[in-house]
Amino acid sequence: MAPTLHPIILCIACLGFFTSHVLAKTDSQDVSALNDAYKSMNSPSKLNGWSSSGGDPCGDSWDGITCKGSSVTEIKVSGRGLSGSLGYQLANLKSLTYLDVSKNNLNGNLPYQLPENLVYLDASENDFNGNVPYSVSLMNDLTYLNFGRNNLNGELSDMFQKLPKLETIDLSSNQLTGKLPQSFANLTGLKTIxxxxNQFKGSINSLRDLPQIDDVNVANNQFTGWIPNELKNIGNLETGGNRWSSSRPPSPPPGTRRVDRNSGGVGLSNKALTTGLIVAASTIGGLIFTAGVIALFARRKNSHHSSHFFDEEKGGTNRSKPLFTPQPSQVLQYDSMDDFKGQKTVDSNASTETKPSSVRRTSSVSFKNSPTFHLIPSSTPVAATSGRFSSLEDSPDTRGVKAFTLLELQNSASGFSPNRLIGEGTLGRVYKAKYEDGRKYAVKEIDSSLLGKRNVEDFSHIVSNISSIHHPNMAELVGYCSEQGRNMLVYEYFTSGSLNRFLHQTDDFSRPLTWNTRIRIALGTAQAIEYLHEVCSPPLVHKNIKSSNILLDSELNPHLSDYGLANFHHRTSQNLGVGYNAPECTDPSAYTLKSDVYSFGVVMLELLTGRRPYDSERPKAEQSLVRWAKPQLKEMGTLEEMVDPSLCGLYVPESVSAFADIVSICVMSEPGLRPPVSNVVEALKRLV
Incomplete structure (x- = not known):
């Protein structure tokens, strides 16, 4: 009897174990998001249980992770000495309500997309830069927001309209500029700010009518005007180190709102209301009298135009208010473009000069041995007053670039939801757009803060230049969208993803590249760079050549992306990712054609070795790929040990040796010793 019961009991025990394990299994989307975050934070050993691939955060009780059922609800990793960034998949944590990564050494931009259901968000005391992510505006349940003591910069977007539960905001000790957003006035639950x-300027009037506010610190900024009386009686107020006016503040206008802090409400004073009614009545009477005089006078004039038409012609007040109101110097007309003085190339760092009246421009990109062609036809003006420039798609000069509407792109990209986010960087986010007829596009939204005051004109110039660039190994620009202050570039979508994905992901699918395929990828990329350097006139510096910007189609042909955006890399003061920078590039303005050659040499090293340009997990002597590889490129014995192990020895040694010779001269420390890219193309052709 006992021998019969023993296997039964064993089966029951095993069943119980596996059942509990299955019940504890974490949602796969949550696991993927945490894997990405772990890798982005340089896989820190201090986070016990965490993994860069797979795992069960809820079932295995990962350090700092709290779950409810199979969903991650809290991440608390404050003060762990973490470095790197947060990745870009955190928004996939749909049930996350508490995120605390404060008091670490995290850097880079804060993710554009953060979990929408957060109640508590603390990323303070790190080295984050860039701006406050606009996705904060979607966190309707947020009560605590702390980005203090970082290196955030730029102006605050008007993102606080729908955050009624927000009680605490801390943005202290950053480099934020501009005026306070008017939507601060909507934060009816705010108690502490x-x-x-920082470097904020203007007034703080948007804070004066908040009924529950009791702790305000705006010290050491550039605020001007007067401290509102409504704030002078709160519990804790710090205002020193600003430029407050010493004169007597003006009386509030009739009908000004006032806060009754005893009732927590907002009302009008009786005197103000009475005064307002009197003023309104007298104003209406005056308007009626004036209208009568004008009507009598108009009868005596022999005019063919109504006053409404006159206002339309001269920019009078009868026009509907545009989405974007330019300053007088910003209203540009592109009529024939033969006369756009001072227009620079895509790579120019100089500001554009304009004539005081109408301004026209010529193409900044032409091609050797071919006639110069205009990028915007005379019949296609750029309407700077509308916040959206008119369509370019009908012009043959733009090679079929299409004008997409914002609504169309939102619908095809699921409202730019996190599950459609396929990448982000210093310039903005990239989303996948999918149409019912099977068409797929990659939509790159440019961070509007990079465009500056001449938003529409700058973006139209970018679109025009990129639309003129055509090569089989370039990621083709399909269209653009410029509406409601949002500027997007629409590209071909490549289902195979980037070269970076193939080389550096750890799953079996990530390394199907044979040696011959790698040579072909190097050659195609070099030919694309050759087109920019030696076909375009004047030559165009790419400034952002790296494996993540080399996209592969279904046949693994390379397509270089992110071209024509060199000005942005200058304006963001961001160099390439660690490991790609040429030694001379101590700042972005130092980039030259030879700097591009160096970056491409690093990409070739990735193809040769399968290693990342910089890998902090390796021994210190091997962390920098170029520094580790250069001494070994000339020795056949050591060279064979460097070759990507995933090739399993399936290559011709002579081909690898010749490839290594090309790499070694591309990554020379002295720019003058590096070859022009056309020489690299010819050398690679001999290896195919």
């Missing part, structure tokens, strides 16, 4: 030690 700390903005000290």
């Amino acid at each position: 700390h903005l000290q030690d």
Whole structure:
């Protein structure tokens, strides 16, 4: 009897174990998001249980992770000495309500997309830069927001309209500029706001009518005007180190709102209301009298135009208000483009000069041994007053570039939801757009803060230049969208993803590249760079050549992306990712054609070795790929040990040796010793 029961009991025990394990299994989307975050934070050993691939955060109780059922609800990793960035998949944590990564050494931009259901968000005391992510505006349940003591910069977007539960904001000790957003006035639940030690300017009037506010620190900024009386009686107020006016503040206008802090409401004073009614009545009477005089006078004039038409012609007040109102110097007309003085190339760092009246421009990109062609036809003006420039798609000069509407792109990209986000960088986010007829596009939204004051004109110039660039190994620009202050570039979508994905992901699918395929990828990429350097006139510097910007189609042909955006890399003061920078590039303005050659040499090293340009997980002597590889490229014995192990020895040694010779001269420390890219193309052709 006992021998019969023993296997039964064993089966029951095993069944119980596996059942509990299945019940504890974490949602796969949550696992993927945490894997990405772990890799982006340089796989820190201090986070016990965490993994860069797979795992069960809820079932295995990962350090700092709290779950409810199979969903991750809290991440608390404050003060762990973490470095790197947060990745870009955190928004996939749909049930996350508490995120605390404060007091670490995290850097780079804060992710554009953050979990929408957060109640508590603390990323303070790190080295984050860039701006406050606009996705904060979607966190309707947020009560605590702390980005203090970082290196955030730029102006605050008007993103606080729908955050009624927000009680605490701390943006102190950053480099934020500009005026306070008017939507601060919508934060009816706000109790504490700390903005000290920034570069904010203008008034703080948007804070005066908040009924529950009791702790305000705006010290050490550039605020001007007067401290509102409504704030002078709150519990804690710090305002020193600003430029407050010493004169007597003006009386509030009739009908000004006032806060009754005893009732927590907002009302009008009786005197103000009475005064307002009197003023309104007298104003209406005056308008009626004036209208009568004008009507009598108009009868005596022999005019063919109504006053409404006159206002339309001269820019009078009868026009509907545009989405974007330019300053007088910003209203540009592109009529024939033969006369656009001072227009620079895509790579120019100089500001554009304009004539005081109408401004026209010529193409900044032409091609050797071929006639110069215009990028915007005379019949296609750029309407700077509308916030959206008119369609270019009908012009043959733009090679079929299409004008997409914002609504169309939103629908095809699921409202730019996190599950459609396929990448982000210093210039903005990239989303996948999919149409019912099977068409797929990659939509790159340019961070509007990079465009500056001449938003529409700058973007139209970018679109025009990129639309003129055509090569089989370039990621083709399909269209653009410029509406409601949002500027997007629409590209071909490549289902195979980037070269970076193939080389550096750890799954079996990520390394199907044979040696001959790698040579072909190197050659195609070099030919694309050759087109920019030696076909375009003047030559165009790419400034952002790396494996993640080399996209592969279904046949693994390379397509270089992110071209024509060199000005942005200058304006963001961001160099390439660690490991791609040429030694001379101590700042972005130092980039030259030879700097591109160096970056391409690093990509070739990735193809040769399968290693990342910089890998902090390796021994210190091997972390920098170029520094580790250069001494070994000339020795056949050591060279064979460097070759990507995933090739399993399936290559011709002579081909690898010749490839290594090309790499070694591309990554020379002295720019003058590096070859022109056309020489690299010819050398690679001999290896195919």
